[in-house]
Amino acid sequence: MSVLEGLRLALNGLLANRLRSSLTMLGILIGVSAVILLVGVGNGASVAVQQQIQSLGSNLLTVFPSNARSAGGVQQGFGTGSSLTLDDVKAIANKQTSPDVVTAIPSAGGRAQLTYGNQNWNSSLTGTTQDFPSVRNYSLSSGQFFTSGDVDASSKVAVIGQTVVTNLFAGQDPIGQVVKINRQSFRVIGVFAPKGSSGGFNNQDDIVVVPITSAWNYLLGGRGRNVQQIYVEATSADATSAANAEVTQVLLDRHHISDPTLADFQILSQQDVLNSASQTTGVLTLMLGAIAGISLVVGGIGIMNIMLVTVTERTREIGIRKAIGARRQDILVQFLIESMFLSGLGGALGIVVGFGLARVLPLAVSALPTPVISTPSVFLAFGISVGIGLFFGLYPANRAARLRPIEALRYE
Amino acid sequence: MITLEGITKVYRAGEVDVPALKGISLHIPEGEFVAIMGPSGSGKSTLMNLIGCLDQPSSGRYILDGYDVSALSDDQLAWIRNRKIGFVFQSFNLIPRASAIHNVEMPLIYAGDNRQRHERALAALGSVGLLDRAEHLPNELSGGQQQRVAVARALVTDPAILLADEPTGNLDTESSLEIMRLLRDLNQQGRTIVLITHESDIAAFARRVVRLRDGVIVSDERRPEINEMFSGNAGVTPA
Numbered sequence: 001m002s003v004l005e006g007l008r009l010a011l012n013g014l015l016a017n018r019l020r021s022s023l024t025m026l027g028i029l030i031g032v033s034a035v036i037l038l039v040g041v042g043n044g045a046s047v048a049v050q051q052q053i054q055s056l057g058s059n060l061l062t063v064f065p066s067n068a069r070s071a072g073g074v075q076q077g078f079g080t081g082s083s084l085t086l087d088d089v090k091a092i093a094n095k096q097t098s099p100d101v102v103t104a105i106p107s108a109g110g111r112a113q114l115t116y117g118n119q120n121w122n123s124s125l126t127g128t129t130q131d132f133p134s135v136r137n138y139s140l141s142s143g144q145f146f147t148s149g150d151v152d153a154s155s156k157v158a159v160i161g162q163t164v165v166t167n168l169f170a171g172q173d174p175i176g177q178v179v180k181i182n183r184q185s186f187r188v189i190g191v192f193a194p195k196g197s198s199g200g201f202n203n204q205d206d207i208v209v210v211p212i213t214s215a216w217n218y219l220l221g222g223r224g225r226n227v228q229q230i231y232v233e234a235t236s237a238d239a240t241s242a243a244n245a246e247v248t249q250v251l252l253d254r255h256h257i258s259d260p261t262l263a264d265f266q267i268l269s270q271q272d273v274l275n276s277a278s279q280t281t282g283v284l285t286l287m288l289g290a291i292a293g294i295s296l297v298v299g300g301i302g303i304m305n306i307m308l309v310t311v312t313e314r315t316r317e318i319g320i321r322k323a324i325g326a327r328r329q330d331i332l333v334q335f336l337i338e339s340m341f342l343s344g345l346g347g348a349l350g351i352v353v354g355f356g357l358a359r360v361l362p363l364a365v366s367a368l369p370t371p372v373i374s375t376p377s378v379f380l381a382f383g384i385s386v387g388i389g390l391f392f393g394l395y396p397a398n399r400a401a402r403l404r405p406i407e408a409l410r411y412e
Numbered sequence: 413m414i415t416l417e418g419i420t421k422v423y424r425a426g427e428v429d430v431p432a433l434k435g436i437s438l439h440i441p442e443g444e445f446v447a448i449m450g451p452s453g454s455g456k457s458t459l460m461n462l463i464g465c466l467d468q469p470s471s472g473r474y475i476l477d478g479y480d481v482s483a484l485s486d487d488q489l490a491w492i493r494n495r496k497i498g499f500v501f502q503s504f505n506l507i508p509r510a511s512a513i514h515n516v517e518m519p520l521i522y523a524g525d526n527r528q529r530h531e532r533a534l535a536a537l538g539s540v541g542l543l544d545r546a547e548h549l550p551n552e553l554s555g556g557q558q559q560r561v562a563v564a565r566a567l568v569t570d571p572a573i574l575l576a577d578e579p580t581g582n583l584d585t586e587s588s589l590e591i592m593r594l595l596r597d598l599n600q601q602g603r604t605i606v607l608i609t610h611e612s613d614i615a616a617f618a619r620r621v622v623r624l625r626d627g628v629i630v631s632d633e634r635r636p637e638i639n640e641m642f643s644g645n646a647g648v649t650p651a
Contacts, residue, residue, distance in 0.1 A: 325494020325522040
């Protein structure tokens with residue numbers, strides 16, 4: 001019996017029970033579309049997170065002080081040490097010792113309360129130096145950034161993000177205005193262009209940036225001239241590991257530490273963050289896929305169920321076919337094709353529905369990351385659905401193939 | 413053509429062995445029209461299943477058209493049924509979802525014989541006078557027509573024997589006559605026919621009647637001529 005003949009038989013059998021066939025197919029349809037949609041959502045989340053991290057600059061290294069140890073040797077929280085200084089920053093930026101570093105900036109800050117007129121806003125304060133925009137991938141939409149002169153002179157000037165502008169100035173041009181930052185008057189000299197990223201991560205547009213010396217002198221009282229982080233810009237994303245090694249060496253030398261395991265600082269590259277984030281979102285995608293996979297299995301069980309019913313119903317037909325010369329494999333193939341056709345068609349329709357939902361759902365639910373449907377996942381889902389038809393069809397088909405003709409013929 | 417030697421068949425019913433056939437020896441030469449008769453419980457259905465290769469004997473030898481079929485595998489038996497035997501059942505046993513022509517084609521499909529499949533099926537349907545019903549489903553046909561489709565299906569592979577198990581059991585008298593005349597004509601064209609029945613007026617169409625009782629052959633007689641009971645219709649070919 002040819003495959004074509006088998007297909008015709010299967011189609012004939014399925015059309016005989018249209019409602020039952022379509023309901024069975026629905027099970028697989030839902031399973032496949034769920035797999036495609038949920039894996040798409042997982043991938044979408046992964047892409048969104050990666051984009052956010054990359055917008056920070058993929059060639060960025062961050063140096064943190066090590067955890068401070070109290071006298072008893074008790075470890076305190078991450079980055080609580082105060083081992084980094086402005087001189088460290090200058091040494092790192094030295095082209096001689098670290099050729100793969102473009103520049104380095106210090107960062108010290110915290111939360112700050114801003115007031116302008118009768119408006120209040122709590123924002124993230126960063127004290128840094130003049131290279132902040134290039135290292136952190138910020139550009140200015142108006143005004144200008146402060147200069148090295150401002151840093152040296154501890155000028156009370158500030159550059160603010162778009163979120164701050166929106167919340168404090170309500171349509172007014174903020175350039176030249178004086179805002180109070182923790183009750184100290186600062187003049188706004190520039191506004192950052194929006195980074196456009198939002199969502200679960202820190203809002204990169206909700207910032208106020210001042211010279212680090214001003215921050216030390218007026219805003220971060222009591223904490224000394226302490227650098228909380230050093231941002232290092234490597235020449236390229238590929239050069240981050242070389243830059244990492246150079247920065248490590250410079251700091252070890254400067255801090256007189258010979259054993260790298262005892263270093264009083266830690267370096268985190270954006271690549272590391274990216275990797276761990278992809279790992280997390282990968283697990284998320286896998287989990288979503290697994291949940292959707294369960295519904296696919298349930299659909300498969302539905303197919304098995306209905307195929308068992310079909311085999312019982314058609315016992316007599318099987319007997320007739322065997323009497324006129326059908327071999328075991330002919331019967332087996334007939335029912336296998338039938339179940340695979342059910343699941344395959346259900347799978348194909350599921351792909352269409354999955355694509356449709358991936359388009360429509362983000363419009364209805366804005367919190368959902370835009371699903372990214374990968375071609376392999378589509379082929380995989382289709383392949384799995386056909387495979388499910390094969391797997392769950394095998395038992396009923398085998399049962400049909402093993403029927404003894406005289407008993408099958410006698411069946412009423 | 414058919415040789416049965418000391419065929420026995422024992423069924424197990426729970427703890428007890430129930431012998432259905434107790435040593436049947438029978439020879440049916442080519443071109444014969446033999447009726448196997450007997451009351452229910454005589455073992456004629458069991459014998460029909462064995463001759464039709466739907467079941468295998470507990471002991472004894474069965475030679476069909478030169479093949480010793482007493483010890484074949486399931487798939488080999490399927491092949492024998494497909495090529496050597498044409499079945500006509502009491503309840504027609506057509507596939508309900510398939511058209512008449514498709515039902516007739518079915519043995520050829522399982523034979524893997526696609527040469528002029530459609531033409532041969534049409535020819536078989538034509539030989540039972542149902543060419544104009546080729547595309548009808550079984551439930552759109554009368555009982556007699558359905559049984560003629562079944563005869564066409566039995567003939568399409570040109571089998572060694574035609575095995576008819578109570579072919580008129582579900583038919584009215586008119587249709588019964590139609591079918592029996594068809595079988596008789598086929599026999600006159602040289603087809604070997606084994607007919608199983610419990611009605612003596614149906615058996616009367618056969619040239620040889622074998623009677624079974626309690627699993628043994630009690631009589632085996634040849635008739636010189638066809639019974640005259642239906643003489644009024646004799647010789648009329650079915651339309």
